[in-house]
Amino acid sequence: MKKFGIFAGVFAILIVIFLIFLLIIGLSAGSSYNRLVSLSQNADSKWAQVENDYQRRADLIPNLVATVSGAANFEKSTLVEVTQARASVGKVQINANAAPTNPSQLAQFDQAQQQLSSALSHLMVVVEKYPNLTATENFRDLQAQLEGTENRITVSRMDFNQAVQAYDTAIKSFPTVFFAGAMGFNSKPYFAATPGAENAPKVQFNFNGNSTN
Secondary structure, three states, X not given: XXXXXXXXXXXXXXXXXXXXXXXXXXXXXHHHHHHHHHHHHHHHHHHHHHHHHHHHHHHHHHHHHHHHHOOOOOOHHHHHHHHHHHHHHHHOOOOOOOOOOOHHHHHHHHHHHHHHHHHHHHHHHHHOOOHHHHOOHHHXXXXXXXXXXXXXXXXXXXXXXXXXXXXXXHHOOOOHHHOOOOOOOOOOOOOOOOOOOOOOOOOEEOOOOOEEO
């Protein structure tokens, strides 16, 4: 009986230790879950801002094209390039309220946006040949809005990358890495870094074929 009592006591202690272990795991999982939810929502919020800034740029283009096309003998192929690039951007649909989870989809989105940036830069180069156009108040206003939007895009992309990197780091950290996937938290892609991306340059079109920092 004495040995049975000792065995029962040891067993009870083991049960208590096991329950405490489960409690610690549960608290850790709960804390990690809440943190991942917060980080994921932050990434979604930053993505929504990226989409908003790109949409703002897209909304400026029809007025820009209409203003530029009014110039006599303006190169129509340049306007077609911008219009087609804008249309291509619209074909890449990503939920504006949730950060993308598909790397290839984000890559397609980024490629389309970069093509539009290139087309706009080309447009600004061609516009240099039309001083009467660049001197108009309407064009200068559109140019200023476009420059401001490009700066906002640069900043919002950086903010999004930082938010996603914080989230991805969290789901790969110990002990979260063991149950993040089971709770539905998977890594998110972000924009590829470009030289000087750690800074937020002010974009200004100087009509030499490139934007200046």
